[in-house]
Amino acid sequence: EAGVAQSPRYKIIEKRQSVAFWCNPISGHATLYWYQQILGQGPKLLIQFQNNxxxxxxxxxxxxxxxxxxxxVDSTLKIQPAKLEDSAVYLCASRLAGGVDNxxxxxxxxxxxxx
Amino acid sequence: AQSVTQLDSHVSVSEGTPVLLRCNYSSSYSPSLFWYVQHPNKGLQLLLKYTSAATLVKGINGFEAEFKKSETSFHLTKPSAHMSDAAEYFCVVRPIQGAQKLVFGQGTRLTINP
Structure with a gap:
């Protein structure tokens, strides 16, 4: 089974520029999440989708x-304009709908x- | 608010010795708790989860954790460390009963010495 795909894997920009990240969840997963993980910290939820x-x-x-x-299905996260404090790893996650323990x-x- | 505190930012053990990663939680009700592992340049992977069933939970790769309500703890253990266990480990709580939102701890970096 293919996993959650994200691109690009790395991006370097200057402050005030714009950037976009793409996520393709596991097929059939209705719920999609974007997290921000700043260096040395745990991931923090930014947004959760149920279908669209x-x-x-x-x-x-x-x-x-x-x-x-x-x-x-696919999702895009955009930052415009970027600030220095936006430097982080942006994680996408997906899960099946229903069943709270999925x-x-x-x-x-x-x-x-x-x- | 529901939260977790990982008591050690870095743990270093020798290969073949036991591993203990400590986590305390804060919750006004019986929470759902998880441990995730993050290897370098790889996605987060679920190790194990506690959802109000047995208090001793067994996970993948020989890890287990025990839910102790009296101590508000959910420590992760493994009897014998392997070099491949070197990674970042996150204790996670689901703060709202029945909801899907996860709240992560700060993480513990586990180093395995040969």
């Missing part, structure tokens, strides 16, 4: 971050460096 609807975006900095999942499967992440 947003379930929780309470910790998403909406003045600069946006995310979409238009067809309920496991979240994580992708390898995109490492963003903002100079």
């Amino acid at each position: 609807g947003v379930v929780d975006d309470s910790q998403l900095p909406k003045d600069r971050f946006s995310a979409e999942r238009l067809k309920g 496991e979240q499967f994580f992708g390898p992440g995109t490492r963003l460096t903002v100079l």
